[in-house]
Amino acid sequence: MQTTSDDTARPRLPPGQRVRPDFPRFGIVAFARQKLPASGVRIEILGAIEHPLVLTAVELATLPRVTQRADFHCAAGWSHLSLEWSGFRFKDAWEQLILPKARPTAQIELVVLRCQDRYRTALPLADLLAADVLLADRLNGEPLTVEHGAPIRLIAPAHYGYKNAKHLSHLELRPDEHGYRAQVRLLDHPRARVAQEERGQFLPGWILRHAFRPCIEPIVRAIKAIGDSQRS
Numbered sequence: 001m002q003t004t005s006d007d008t009a010r011p012r013l014p015p016g017q018r019v020r021p022d023f024p025r026f027g028i029v030a031f032a033r034q035k036l037p038a039s040g041v042r043i044e045i046l047g048a049i050e051h052p053l054v055l056t057a058v059e060l061a062t063l064p065r066v067t068q069r070a071d072f073h074c075a076a077g078w079s080h081l082s083l084e085w086s087g088f089r090f091k092d093a094w095e096q097l098i099l100p101k102a103r104p105t106a107q108i109e110l111v112v113l114r115c116q117d118r119y120r121t122a123l124p125l126a127d128l129l130a131a132d133v134l135l136a137d138r139l140n141g142e143p144l145t146v147e148h149g150a151p152i153r154l155i156a157p158a159h160y161g162y163k164n165a166k167h168l169s170h171l172e173l174r175p176d177e178h179g180y181r182a183q184v185r186l187l188d189h190p191r192a193r194v195a196q197e198e199r200g201q202f203l204p205g206w207i208l209r210h211a212f213r214p215c216i217e218p219i220v221r222a223i224k225a226i227g228d229s230q231r232s
């Protein structure tokens with residue numbers, strides 16, 4: 001095995017990732033154009049449940065607040081290291097609010113994450129129950145900005161950025177994958193684990209690594225231009 005001095009000097013990056021010193025607003029360009037409602041936290045629970053349930057800041061504030069540091073890895077190939085997120089564990093929201101109040105009518109395996117900008121993605125419930133998965137409303141000691149997902153977003157550090165749904169508005173509980181169609185089918189891997197390089201569907205991660213990388217700068221620029229025009 002070969003070791004270089006680099007290996008010890010730098011934190012280890014997952015396969016195929018490159019560090020970015022900035023943390024850009026990123027994602028699907030069309031969704032960045034969507035006008036978001038100027039509202040507080042409002043996460044509606046729907047799907048296989050007995051009782052409709054809406055989680056606002058009031059319900060979430062009954063859960064312990066947790067702060068954690070994590071690296072953020074976009075499937076296009078950039079990583080930003082050591083972000084400090086604060087919010088509530090998804091597991092706590094599930095066990096203390098969703099299970100007792102919404103009362104699922106079946107064994108839930110899939111949770112669809114729907115967002116105010118019409119973006120959606122999904123993760124297996126088992127992945128969402130990991131201790132480092134947060135419903136985050138603060139970043140680096142400040143309230144979350146629109147750029148990074150206000151009023152609240154999912155943070156799942158073991159999964160690529162596209163599972164980290166911004167502007168979260170609905171959690172749809174489903175017994176299984178059956179009948180769920182991914183929105184961005186070429187991209188959205190069912191689990192998208194960074195360590196396994198599950199960048200996307202149908203093609204191995206090490207191929208997609210090269211296909212996605214040239215898209216990074218154009219996307220960063222396009223989304224930044226949208227933000228600038230919305231502010232002016």
Ligand SMILES: Nc1nc2c(c(=O)[nH]1)N[C@H]1C(S)=C(S)[C@@H](COP(=O)(O)O)O[C@H]1N2
Pocket residue numbers: 023024025026027028029031032073074075115116117119147148149161162163164165166167
């Ligand atoms: N609602 C919503 N969430 C989203 C996206 C999006 O377009 N809309 N893009 C995803 C992608 S591809 C990435 S890499 C991250 C980027 O998060 P950031 O803008 O805070 O850097 O958000 C993810 N969550």
Ligand SMILES: [Mo]
Pocket residue numbers: 026027074075076161162
């Ligand atoms: Mo991404």
